[in-house]
Amino acid sequence: MHIRDLSRIRHNTKIIATLGPASCNVKLLRDMIAAGGLNIVRLNFSHGTPESHRAAAETVREAARQAGQEVALMADLQGPKIRIGKIAGGGLDVRTGDMLVFDAAYEGEGGRERIGLDYRELPDDVQPGDVLLLDDGLLALTVDSVSGSEIRAVAENARFLKSGKGINKRGGGLSAGSFTEKDFRDLNTALDIGCDYLAVSFVKNAEDMKIARDLAAAGGKGGLPPGLVAKIERIEAVRNLDSIIEASDGIMVARGDLAVEVGNAAVPALQKRMIRRARELRRFSITATQMMESMITNPVPTRAEVSDVANAVLDGTDAVMCSAETAVGAYPFETVRQMAAICAAAEKEQDSLIGTVDDFDDSRRTDHAIAGGAVHVAREVDAKAIVTLTESGTTAFQISRYGIQIPIYALTPHPAAQRRMAMYRGVRPLHLQTSLHRDTALEQVEAELVKLGILKSGERYIITSGTKMRESGSTDTLQIMCAK
Structure with missing residues (x-):
């Protein structure tokens, strides 16, 4: 039995852990969420049955309830079995x-x-x-x-x-499609158990993601269909990168199969390019594969693994992911905690991400303008926090694209939106039912943040809201506030 350090580590980069025999119990997951810094749990649909995935999801939800913090569930579809037979x-x-x-x-x-x-x-x-x-x-x-x-x-x-x-x-070119009959069945299971994200394996082009979006459109509990993650692990996906990013909610830099197709040496530069393009195109990114591989059997990571995680953070990734380390490893809690500590340390050296989405944005959308304005004003007035009232989490996500170190608190009345925002770098989602009257709602928000110790009397903060309360996509107002 290992003694767990249950002190909280604050980090902006989100952490994904794959569930497996080593981690699928409520007490351990509760500690991983409450103290270890776990934000998203991955269900690997390459293994298990619909019944086992349903039971796993219930375990995660109970652990999150006990930890007092919502976490997202991500279903990772297996994709085509490009394998040899039995020997x-x-x-x-x-x-x-x-x-x-x-x-x-x-x-x-x-x-x-x-x-x-x-x-x-x-x-x-x-x-x-x-x-x-x-x-x-x-x-x-x-x-x-x-x-x-x-x-x-x-x-x-x-x-x-x-x-x-x-x-x-080598060089790609296998004709296997992204979806198999098993994937179609597993997608229905993922929707049925309320997964917040759906990761699609061996994506080749934007059409694969459009098929997934059509299939997932009617699903999702709480009225919010799952966010779609395109796993970039084929050379064809690299060639079609921008269109795939635009057809997705986010991408996963799946370095294992990708390295086999393009060669190990090409992966680090591709990782940086993919993370940068995802941010420029206003999507999130996940960096995965062998990040803390030695911790399957060891209680501490190698120096190379520490550098790998830190470099992904400095590249601007939204989330870093563990696979076998937490699924079957001997030290799942320690792995997540070490990852959280590395993320926090790397973020201290990063005032904001190099370049901004504004450099590439010509959409002239109101929510983009509000997000950019909130970041600029928060820096000018040395704001303690940026606060957003949000129905779907969109405004919080747009603010997060700037990679600032100022914490972003996103308050929503919808648990599904709260879980969705668990993926967004720098966003701290909170559940709060507010009045339909905006001025009253703003007072409620400030009172809640003061009660939680997030704000103190006299501290400035920026808040974004909509003149039409409880209407998704209505954010049109930015205010400088001072906590009473």
Whole structure:
């Protein structure tokens, strides 16, 4: 039993933890939320059943209730299974120069003679000279020949190859779509249990996200459909980056499969580019994969992992994500807490993000103008906080695009909007039912913030609101206030 430090760490960058056997209990999750800094919980739909996901969601909601803080649920769809089939004995030793035969028509357990494929279209997608990368790129094979359902390929290095490992083609070009029948079923499950975000795997273009949006439009509990996250892990997605970002609510820099397709060396620069473009186009970004990998078995991260998380924060990412570290690792609480501490330390060195969305915005939208004005005025008057009354969270999100260190408090009467805002960097969402009369509502907001110790008498703050209360998209007013 590890002694947990339950003191609160304040950080603007949001933290996502993947739920699994190591973390799926109410007490641990409560501590991860209340003290560890956990904001979003990821349900990995590559594993589990509809019943297990429903039970997991209930566990998360109960933990959040006990912690007194709403967290978002993100359902991560599996996408197409681009994998090899089963191998007798669980795997085989592959030596440099070995010829392997992959057979899309083979149904039995594989071996040295041939190995089956879950992805039956692979023979149509490759030709002699292509490089196949298995097991996250740890085994490379060059295609020698393709005949019917068979692919013959020569191993370029030695590796023990286990059953069910993934296949990528260097340079991309696999024709598998983003949605499978399983994904359609899982999407309905995610909507049924009230997931706040839906992550779509192996996105190739904006059309994939438009399909997801159409499917999700009728879902979402509390009247708010789930936000859509495009996972950028294919080379085709990099080529179509801007249109995919614009068709999504946010993107995930999914560095595992992406690195296999484009090469490890290309990923850091792509990460910076993707995070920057998401912010410029007024979308959020998540950075994922192996951020704290050593903490699966160790109680502290490596220096390289600390730098990795800090650099993602300095790049301007909205959220950083743990996968196996919290799903099956020995130290899920410590992982989240360490991540929170790294985020907080990096943010201290960052007055605001380099450049602003205004440099790229020609929409002339009222909410964009109000957001930019709030940031500018808050800096000029040395405001303690920026406060926004919001129905959907849109105004708070637009303010968050500037990456300022001034805290943004978003007050909403809707729990679904409160959970949605858990993703936005720098936004601290609060639930508050206010009067329909604006002046009375402003008094209620100030009283609540003073009661919570967020504001003290005499401190200045900026507040945004709408002349039409309780109407989404009506924010049109910005005021400088002084707490009484």
